Amino acid sequence: MSRILKWVRAHLVVLAGLLALAYLVLPNLVVLAFSFNKPVGKFNYEWNEFSTDAWTNPCGVADMCQSLSLSLQIAVLATIGATVLGTMVAFALARYRFRGRSATTAMIFLPMAMPEVVMAASLGTLFLNMRIPFGFTTILIAHIMFCLSFVVTAVKARVMSMDPRLEQAAQDLYATPVQTFLRVTLPLAAPGIAAGALLSFALSFDDFIITQFNSGPTTVTFPMFVWGASQRGIPVQVNVIGTAMFLAAVVLTVAGQWLGNRRKATA
C-alpha cells in the first residue's frame, strides 16, 4: 500500500500534467475520430461506420469551402493589418511620451476587457449609421480592431524589456536610423511581433460574434457556416477541416520547439 502511495507521490506532477493534456486534447480527438465516420441521417453524433469519404472529398458540401477561403482571406489580411498597425502603436506607446498616451493605452485594452457582443453590436450600429454596406470590408475593419489590442500588448511588452543601449550601440557602430531599426530593433522585437500575429490569425479565423453582427448577406465565414449548418446537422467535412487545423497547429508548434532546441544546442 505504502509503495503505491510512494509511487503516486513521485509521479503526481506527471499525472496531473497528463490529465490536463487529456482534458485539452480529448475534444480534438473526438473531432478527429468523427471525421472518419459515415453518419446515418443528418447528425454526426453517433459512431456508425469507418469511412474516408469526407477526407477524400473535403469540399463536397455546398458553400463550405467558399466560407473557409473567405475566413482565411480575412484572417490573413486582418493579421497583416493588425500586426503592422499594432507594432507601430506599441513602439509609440513604449518609446514616446505624448498627449493622449494614457488614454490610448486604456482604449487599446478595452476590446480585450469588453464583452464581445457589446462591441459587435456597437460596431454594427456605427457601420449602419455611417452607411457603410456590410460585407468583406466591415468584417475586416472589425477584425483588425480587436486583433490590434493583442498585437499591441504582445509587442509593447517586448519593446519595454529591450535594452535601449542596444540601439545606441548600433548607432555608435555607424548604423543609420533605418539600419538600426532593420538590423537591431526589428529582430529584437520579432518574437513579440510573431506572437501578436499568431494570436491575431487564430482570433480572426474563429471569431463568430463580431463577424455575425458585421457581415453582409454574401459574406459567410467558416464559423458562421458551421453555426448555420449545426441547425440542420453538421457535415462530416467540418470535422475534416477542424482536424486539419488542429494538426497544422500541432506540427507548427512541434517544429518551432524543435528548431528552437536545435539552435540552442548547436549555437
Next chain:
Amino acid sequence: MTDQQRDAAAGGDVRLTGIGKTYGSFTAVHPLDLTVPQGSFFALLGASGCGKTTTLRMIAGLEEPTSGTVLIGGQDVTALPPYKRPVNTVFQSYALFPHLDIFENVAFGLRRRGKKDVKKQVEDMLELVELGQYARRKPHQLSGGQQQRVAVARALINHPQVLLLDEPLGALDLKLRRQMQLELKRIQTEVGITFVHVTHDQEEAMTMADTIAVMNGGRVEQLGAPADLYENPATTFVANFLGQSNLLPAEVTGTAGEDLLLSAAGTRLTVPKARCATDAKRVHLGVRPEKITITHVTEEVAEGRNALVGTVLDSSFIGVSTQYVVRTDGGQEVTVFEQNMERDARIVPGAGVRLHWNPAHSFALDASQAIDAGTGEEAA
C-alpha cells in the same frame, strides 16, 4: 605603419569647449573645457551622478549638449549624429546584440560602412582578444569577461580615432577586473588610439590612465596625472575621493622661510608654501595615512618633522599593513597605515603614541570647503 596607427596619427585628440548639459532645471554638466591629447589614456573619474557619463555620451553623440562644441581630431562634430562620428563606445554591461553571434557582433560596424570581405579582419580582431574559437557563439553563452572582450573588439575593429569606455569593467568581479585593467592598458598601448574611460573606481583610474579628470557635481574638480592628483590634491573632494586623506583644521600663524607655520588644536605644524593651494587664513592640513609614522609616546621624534600626540582607538591588521585609528590630544581622529615590518608590540588600543611625518608630505587646502567632501559619508 599599421592601419590603426595611421588613423590615430590622423588626429585623435578630443577638444571640448564650453560643453554643458542641462535637463530642465537640473544641470548634469556645467560648461567645461577639456582637451584629451591624441593617443592618451584619459579617465573621467567621479561618483555616480557627477556628469562623467553624460560627458562621454556627448562625445559619442548619444547626448546633445546644451552648450559648447565637441572637436575630434580638429573636426567639429557637435552637430553630427553618432553614426557619423569617428568614435566607438564600449558600453556599460556591453550592449552586445543578443540576436547576432560573436562574429557578426564584431563585424557589425564594418558591414554598416559597406565593407565587403570582413572575415579576415574579424578573425584577426577575435584573435587579438583571444576569442577566436567563440566566433559562432551567441553573447549569452559567454562569461562576463569574454563578453567584455567582445565589446572591446567590436569597437576597436573600426579603428576609431577615439575609443570611449563607459564603466567597462563595472560588471566584473574583482580579480577579473584587475586582469582586464592590465589587458585594456596593453591594447591601448598596442593600437595607440585615444581612450576616454569613465569610471567611479579611483584605483582603476589610477592604474590605467595617463591623465585623470576628477568630476564632482557636474564640474571638473582637478585634472592631472594620477601621481600628481594623489600627491597634490587641489580640493578636499579630490583628497578624499582619490585614496584616503587625514584633514586637520588649522590656522596659519606665520611663515618661516619656504614653510608656512600652522596651528592645529594648539599643536605647531608646518607645510611647504609650494604645497599650499590657498592663501586663506584657515586651512585644512592634509596628510595621507601611509605617510605617517607611528611610534610609542616614549620615543623621541626627530627635529623638523610634524608631530601629534594621541591615543590608539583601534587597530586592524590588513596583511601588508596595519591600520590604526588614533585620537589626537586635540580631539582629531587620524588614520595611519603602517607597513608590517618591525611592529612595536606596545602600540595597541589605549596606548599613547606619537604620530609624525615629513612636512613635505602634507598639503594645505582652503578651509571654506566641506572637510568630508568625497568621503561618501558627507551630508547630502
